[in-house]
Amino acid sequence: xxxxxxxxxxxxxxxxxxxxxxxxxxxxxxxxxxxxxxxxxxxxxxxxxxxxxxxxxxxxxxxxxxxxxxxxxxxxxxxxxxxxxx
Amino acid sequence: xxxxxxxxxxxxxxxxxxxxxxxxxxxxxxxxxxxxxxxxxxxxxxxxxxxxxxxxxxxxxxxxxxxxxxxxxxxxxxxxxxxxxxxxxxxxxxxxxxxxxxxxxxxxxxxxxxxxxxxxxxxxxxxxxxxxxxxxxxxxxxxxxxxxxxxxxxxxxx
Numbered sequence: 001x002x003x004x005x006x007x008x009x010x011x012x013x014x015x016x017x018x019x020x021x022x023x024x025x026x027x028x029x030x031x032x033x034x035x036x037x038x039x040x041x042x043x044x045x046x047x048x049x050x051x052x053x054x055x056x057x058x059x060x061x062x063x064x065x066x067x068x069x070x071x072x073x074x075x076x077x078x079x080x081x082x083x084x085x086x
Numbered sequence: 087x088x089x090x091x092x093x094x095x096x097x098x099x100x101x102x103x104x105x106x107x108x109x110x111x112x113x114x115x116x117x118x119x120x121x122x123x124x125x126x127x128x129x130x131x132x133x134x135x136x137x138x139x140x141x142x143x144x145x146x147x148x149x150x151x152x153x154x155x156x157x158x159x160x161x162x163x164x165x166x167x168x169x170x171x172x173x174x175x176x177x178x179x180x181x182x183x184x185x186x187x188x189x190x191x192x193x194x195x196x197x198x199x200x201x202x203x204x205x206x207x208x209x210x211x212x213x214x215x216x217x218x219x220x221x222x223x224x225x226x227x228x229x230x231x232x233x234x235x236x237x238x239x240x241x242x243x244x
Contacts, residue, residue: 077184
């Protein structure tokens with residue numbers, strides 16, 4: 001029994017064939033190797049980023065808590081408080 | 087309930103701040119007013135102190151911070167104010183030029199992080215801000231004058 005296909009279906013089928021994932025003959029080994037190669041950068045980068053973040057959390061900039069300008073009686077002339085969130 | 091809690095915490099914060107300021111001033115009252123820079127340790131805080139005429143300046147940081155950094159911040163503040171207030175750093179000139187004083191504080195430290203310790207850079211930025219405000223004020227006055235002139239000319243032509 002023959003099934004007639006429209007032009008669109010035929011074209012779509014060809015596209016599917018074209019976009020089929022290429023699997024080499026030594027598929028299992030190659031797949032593992034490729035995935036290992038592809039994934040190689042990501043954990044290193046993540047580890048590096050993690051290391052940087054931990055460094056940033058541990059090394060804080062010197063912070064000032066307040067600046068006061070008083071007169072000779074101790075009254076405020078200008079004051080600034082800074083919230084230290086770290 | 088939340089608003090009550092926030093109000094009480096805010097009040098407590100203000101009271102503690104005032105108490106801290108009072109204690110700091112009391113402990114610095116025996117220090118000289120000759121412009122010498124002094125370091126004090128109080129309530130787990132380091133405070134750098136400098137007096138000029140009847141004005142006393144303090145820079146406060148946590149006890150873990152480096153004292154030299156505190157000193158450099160206070161020196162930058164004092165030098166900037168000296169230049170901007172034309173050599174006289176006292177209460178009257180500071181109050182008369184309070185906008186400049188607050189601009190210096192803003193250019194010096196933001197959110198506790200030290201932005202600049204070079205007094206000339208701070209002065210440049212403060213002067214730039216003051217100039218831009220001055221220019222904008224001049225522009226508005228000139229615009230007002232121009233519109234008044236236009237209206238007068240229209241009325242005369244009618």
